[in-house]
Structures are given as structure tokens and as C-alpha cells.
Amino acid sequence: MKLLYSPASPYARKVLVVAHETGQAGEIEVVTAGTSPTAGAPDVAPHNPLGKVPALVLDDGTCLFDSRVICEYLDMRSEGTHLFPEGAERWDALIRQALADGILDAALITRYERVLRPEPLRWDAWDAGQVAKIRAALDRIEGVVADMPVLDIGTVAIACALGYLDYRFPDLAWRDGRPATAAWYAVFEGRPSMTATVPPQG
Template structure:
């Protein structure tokens, strides 16, 4: 398998954490890519018309895009059980993943607005709106934190990658002060070998 990736991408990190946890990381060849919302990487586009990372190329040439799809494929391949079987537990896990991914989407939009757009094109109101989404998602993670414990599933992995991305790109948000229970949980979760091995630098 081959994975188009960028080290700073939190969605790539989700995939790599799952791969490490399932013992599949050594089976994946990492292909550095220059994904960008404007200057799109033609190499990725040849496999994924959206030109996004992560994009996973299977051994038979099939291309899988979107971290949710790739993580579920790896879970199936590795028999990890990170995605519960259909039923209430599955819908709860997928809803949590959606909240974590939404936080990441909003954080990325903040980054794009301030780093990709020219200064005269930037919208402070847009950034404020995205930061509101992050704060609301943080409140949901904070409420869930006491029940996370030692769980390692798609919900906890997505939450962990989301909080790590806030550290990387939005440290001024001060998320730990807003979400102390989540901060306490994250301190333990982020020490996992899979999280340490995928830390962006």
C-alpha cells in the first residue's frame, strides 16, 4: 500500500495512528505530497480528483480517499475493532469521529484563511466563526472525556489528533483551560507509542 501524506496533516495523522495501532504501518509506503487548496498537487490528483491527503493506494491500484474511509479499511484489514459493528455503539463512535473531524475542518479553515489567503482577502469574521465551531466541539469532547478512559477506537483517535492539531496550529486558543478533563485525558493518550511516532514537527 502507498499513502500520499503530509506530516502536518491531522487527517493523515489519524490514518497513521490507526496503522501503528494495528501493526500495519510497515506495510505502507509513504509518498510525500504537496497538497494545497489552491496549488493542487498533480501527482495526487491523478489518483484522487480532489487532490487531498490522505489518499491510500491499495496493492491492486484502488485509490481510497478521506481519513474516515481509509481508517475503516485499515481497521477491516487489521481486525482492530476500532469501528464497532452496526448498532448503538457504532453510531456513537461515528458521531464522535464526526465531531473530531469537524473540529479539524474548522481548524484547517482557520489556517488556510490566515496562511493561504493574501492579507487583503482575509475575513476576520470567517476565522471567528470557525473558532466558534472549535470551541463548541471542544465542549463536546470535554463532556465525553471522563468516559474515554483507556479506550482506543476511532473516537479517541480522532479526538487525540484533533487536540494535537490545536497545539500545533492554534496554541493561542488555550484549549486546555477550556477543557481541563479533555486535557487530563489527552496527557495520557498522547503518550501512546502510536501518537508519539506520528507527532508533527
């Protein structure tokens, strides 16, 4: 299998963490692919017409995207650890994954607004609205973190979202007022799957 990814992508990191946790990281060739919200992605588009990463190209040429689909595929083929529970616990895990992905959605478009959009065209109200969504989601996590299981797709997604906030939004200071989440993340970020997938600085 070949994973098209960007080293800074938190969605790609989520996929890689799942690959490590399920013992499949060694079966995946990781290929850095250039993507941009404003330009084409010639190395990705033949596989994913959306031009986005992560995209997992299987041995038969089939391409899976986005991160949620890839994570579930890897979980399905795992012969050991499974991160998608069954029954009522499944919906709880999926909701937490959606909450974490929502944080990332808001964070990424905020970064585009701040870094890529020409300064005279930046929209302060848009930026503030996205940051408000991030803070609201973080507050929800603070309320449920004590009841989260040790490991499932929801906890992986939340950890990757928090890691991205540290990486790109240190000024957000997400730990302030959220001691339970901060304590939880301090433990989770030490997992080998997380330390093996830390994005490059810069």
C-alpha cells in the same frame, strides 16, 4: 500499500495512528505528496481527483480516500485490534470521529484564512465563526470525555484533532476550562502510535 500524505496533515496522522494501532504500519509505504488549496497536486490528482491527502493506493492500483474511508478499510483488514465497534457503540464512536473531524475542518480553513489569503482580503467574521465552532466542539468533548472508551476511532480522531490545535493554534489554549479533556489527552498522547506520528515542527 502506499499512503500519499502531508507530514502536517492531521487527517493523515489519524490514518497513521490507526495503522500503528492495528499493527499495519509496516505494510504501508508513506510518500510525501505536495498539495495546496489553491494549486494543483500533480502527484496526487492521478489517484484522487480532489487532489487531497491522505490517499491510500492499494496494490491493485485502487485508491481510497478520505481519512474516514481509509481508517475503516484498515480496520476491516486488521487481524488484531479493531477500532470500529459494533452495535450502539459504533454510532457513538462515529459521532466522536465526526466531531473531531469537524474541529479539523474549521481549524484548517481558519489557517488558510490567516496564512494563505492576502491580508487585505481576510474576513475577521469568518475567522471568528470557525473558532467558535472549534470551541463549541471542545466543550462537547469536555462533557463526554469521562465516558469515552480507552481506544476506538472516536478517541483516535479526537486525539489527532487536539494535537493539531497544539501544533497550529497554541494561542487557542484549548485546555483552559477543560481539565477533563486536558487530563485525558495527557495520557493518550503518550501512546506509541501518537509519539510515532508527531508532525515535524516548523
